[in-house]
Amino acid sequence: MYYPTWFHELLQGPVSKITTAPMYFTRGYAFHAYEYGKHRTTVNYGVRVKGESDFYGILQEIIEVEFVGLVKMKCVIFKCDWFDPKEGPGIHYSKFGVVDVNAGRRYNKFEPFILASQADQVSFIPYPRVTNTGITWLSAITVVPRGRIYVRDEQPGMQQDICLEILTPDQTTDDILLIDPENRVFEDLPEDTDEGTENDEFDESDDVEDGSEDSDEASEEE
Numbered sequence: 001m002y003y004p005t006w007f008h009e010l011l012q013g014p015v016s017k018i019t020t021a022p023m024y025f026t027r028g029y030a031f032h033a034y035e036y037g038k039h040r041t042t043v044n045y046g047v048r049v050k051g052e053s054d055f056y057g058i059l060q061e062i063i064e065v066e067f068v069g070l071v072k073m074k075c076v077i078f079k080c081d082w083f084d085p086k087e088g089p090g091i092h093y094s095k096f097g098v099v100d101v102n103a104g105r106r107y108n109k110f111e112p113f114i115l116a117s118q119a120d121q122v123s124f125i126p127y128p129r130v131t132n133t134g135i136t137w138l139s140a141i142t143v144v145p146r147g148r149i150y151v152r153d154e155q156p157g158m159q160q161d162i163c164l165e166i167l168t169p170d171q172t173t174d175d176i177l178l179i180d181p182e183n184r185v186f187e188d189l190p191e192d193t194d195e196g197t198e199n200d201e202f203d204e205s206d207d208v209e210d211g212s213e214d215s216d217e218a219s220e221e222e
Helices: 006-009 202-220
Strands: 019-020 023-026 031-032 046-049 057-066 072-080 092-093 098-103 112-116 120-126 137-142
Touching: 031 057, 031 120, 046 137
Parallel strands: none
Antiparallel strands: 019 057, 023 031, 046 057, 046 120, 057 072, 072 112, 092 098, 098 137, 120 137
């Protein structure tokens, strides 16, 4: 069976000489080794690895290994000190989404190395306490990578799924009688016009005509 050359070179393993660094930038994160960043204001040495059980730990060393041969492949790995990933005594998940890590418990297996591409950055914040309870809990706050903005898919509360349009009413407000806030009811009377006027029951013209007829009858009798 034939294997390519790069595969044989990969099987030989990396060179024995390694390179270490106090910090490493990848995927928008700025990771610091613990000894380098423990006295700094910002905490950049917290790491998390997602899985069936999320692992939280402290970044101890940043190591670069190189493979011999034509490929010249370089790989950056992190050496971490892991907290106990067991839910309950080691990690506590609150209903509000806050993750608390017990700083006094450690993972009992020797699996310190991960790829740098597997690590997400977190910041460990201690609880402010008045009395010492004997257990140090740290809140693991996820760090957003630089240059990225995360937008939630969920719609905010009290929002409708359908956007309704605002319609302009056809009726104008000129014919609407407004209510006086001082409770003075009044209405503007229309001006006098010839339209819609009814004849008076006792019209003056009828009286004039009746008067002329009476005078004619009196003259005939004389």
